[in-house]
Amino acid sequence: MALVDVDKWREIFSTLGRHKLRTGLTAFGVFWGIFMLTVLLGAGKGFQNGVIDGFPRARNTIFVWSQGATQIPYEGLPTGRFMQFTPEDVEAIRKEIPTVAFVRGQNSVGVWGGSGSYVVRKSKSGTFGVSGGFAGVEDINSMRVIDGRSINALDEQQRRKVALIGQRVRDQLFAPGENVIGQDITISGIAFTVVGVYRSTQDGNQQQEEERLYLPNDTLRKTFNQPGIGSFVILPKEGVQAKATEDEIKALLARRKKVSPDDKGVFGSFNMQEQFEKVGGLLTGINIFSWVVAIGTIFAGAVGVGNIMLIVVKERTREIGLRKALGATPGSIVWMIMQESVFITAMAGYLGLALGTFLIEGIAKLLNASGGGGRFFTNPQVDFSTALVALAVLVVSGVLASLMPAAKAAAVNPIVALQDE
C-alpha cells in the first residue's frame, strides 16, 4: 500500500475534519510535550554553553602552592617550617615527572593579599594586581585577548618588559577609543610596553580579574625583586588524570623539601579537571531530567491520542463493520487507524518542534543583541540530532498509541456491528 495515497489521506482528513475540536484537543497534548522538550533542551544547551564559557580553555590545569607550616617533625627537622619554592623546583617538576607536559612558576603582587602595584600612564594612574604570565596564559585562565596579543615564548626567554592588561586597567589608564597596543606604562617605576588587552570570562568576579596585569613571570620577579617562586602552574600530558599528576608533584616537592608525606597542610593544590567533571555531571543531570520530563509528557500525550482513538473506534464500530462487510481487510482497517493517530501526533509534534525552536532562536537572538547573553546562559540552541530524536520519539509514540485502538478496530465483528438494535 502506497503511503502517498491521495484517496486514503482524503479519508483521514474527512474523519479528522468531522471532529475538529476533539482532534485539536488531542493534538495539543502531543504538541505541548514536544514543545517542552524543545524548549527544555534548548535552554539546557544555553545553560551548558554559559557554564562552559566560564571555564578556561585548558580543562586540566593543576595549581600547586605553599600553604602552611609543617606540623610533623621529619628527618630531624623541626615543625613550623614554611616552604619557599625556587626556580630549581620548577626544573625538577619538568624533569622528574614524566606525565607533566608544561610547567611554569607563577608569582604575583597584590593578588593573593597585600596591596597592588602603582601603575602610571601619562597623567592617569591606578593600583592593580600583577600576575606572572607566560605563553598560553590565556588558555589557563578564564580570559580572552580582545586586543593585541598575549604573552609569548620570546617575551619569557628575553624577559621583555611587556604587559597584558585587563580591560578595566585599560579603561582607567587610557582615554576611550585611544590606541593601547605599543603604548608605554610605568609599573613600580619601570617602563613596560602594552602588548594586549584581555577580558575575563570567569563567572563571578570578572571586575577583579580585569583589574590586573600580566607580565612575563621572570620579568615580574626581577621587577619586584622576588627571588623565589610563588606557585606552580602545570598541565599534565593528554589523557593523564590531573589528580594523579597533582599527587606526584606534591610527593616530589615533599621529598625535595624534606616534608613528611603525611603532612597534608603544607602544599595546597587544585585541579581544574575535577571541577570541570563535577559541572559536566550536573549538566548531564539537567539534560537527562529534561528528557525524562519531556518524554513523559510526550507519552502522556500519546496515551491521550490512544484514548481518543479508542473512543473513536467505539463510535465508529458500525462504520468499521460496514467497511469490513463491503471488503475492507483487517490490515486496511489497522492501517487506517494507525495513519490517523500517527498523523495527529506527527502534525502536532512538528508544530511543537517548530514553535519550540522558534522560541529558542528568538531568545538566542535577543541575548546576542543585548551583548552575548548572561553569565550562566549563552546561545541556547536546538541541535538537529535532538530534533530528529524528538521526531522519532513522536512517531514511535504515535504508532504505540494507535496499536490498541487499531487492534480493536480490526477485531470488529461486522455481524454484531451491523445488527439492528
Add this chain to the structure above:
Amino acid sequence: MITLHDIHKYYRTGDQPLHVLKGVDLHIREGELVAIMGSSGSGKSTLLNILGVLDSFDRGTYTLAGQAIGNLSETDSARLRNRLLGFVFQSFNLLPFKNAAENVALPLYYQGVGRKERNYRAEKFLDMVGLSDRKTFMPNQLSGGQKQRVAIARALVAGPKVILADEPTGALDSKTTQEIMALLKEIHSRGNTLIIVTHEQDVANQTERQIILKDGMVATSHTQPQAA
C-alpha cells in the same frame, strides 16, 4: 452458483451450545431470485451471514461460484465479499457523512479503483436505481426508500455474483416495499442472483422460489409458478 451441504451452526453462549442450523442442504442456481422464510429465530439471518462469508459454520460444505468456502482467513473472506457479494440491509447502513455517490462508491475503494472511475461507476448505478437527481444528497436528506435504493446501488456497483438482502423492506411502508421489490425484480431480470430474507409473504410471493427454514433445516423449497 451456491451449494450448501449439511451445514451446521452452533452458538456458544452459556453452558449449553445452541444448535441453530442442523444440516442445511441448499442449491441456488445462477440468476435465481429466492426468498428465505421462516419464523423469528429460525436462523434466517444466521444462514444469510454464512452465505455472505461474514460468519463461520461448524460442519458441512459451502461452495460459492465454484470456490469452496472453508477456513478462510479474515483477509481472504474480506476480499471474497468484496469481489463476489453485495449486501442490502434492513437499516440501510449508509455512512452518514458521505453523500449518495460516495456511499455507492465505497466497495470500489477497497478494490483499489481510482477516484474518478469510482465516481463514474457510482453515478451510473445511481441512475439505474432512479436517483439521478440525488447523487450529492446526504443520507439524512433521503427518504427510507431512497436510502434503500442507494444501498442497492452500492450492492451492485462492484459487479458481484450474488446479492444478499436481509429484510430489505423491513423498515419500509407497503408502497415503498412494492417500489423496492420492483427494483429488485428488475435487477434480477438483468441476470443477477438474489437471495432475500423476509417474513412478508407478499414479498416472498414475488420471488421464483421460497425456502422455508424450520427447526434449523430447510423444510420446503418450492418454485412458484406465478413468480415474475
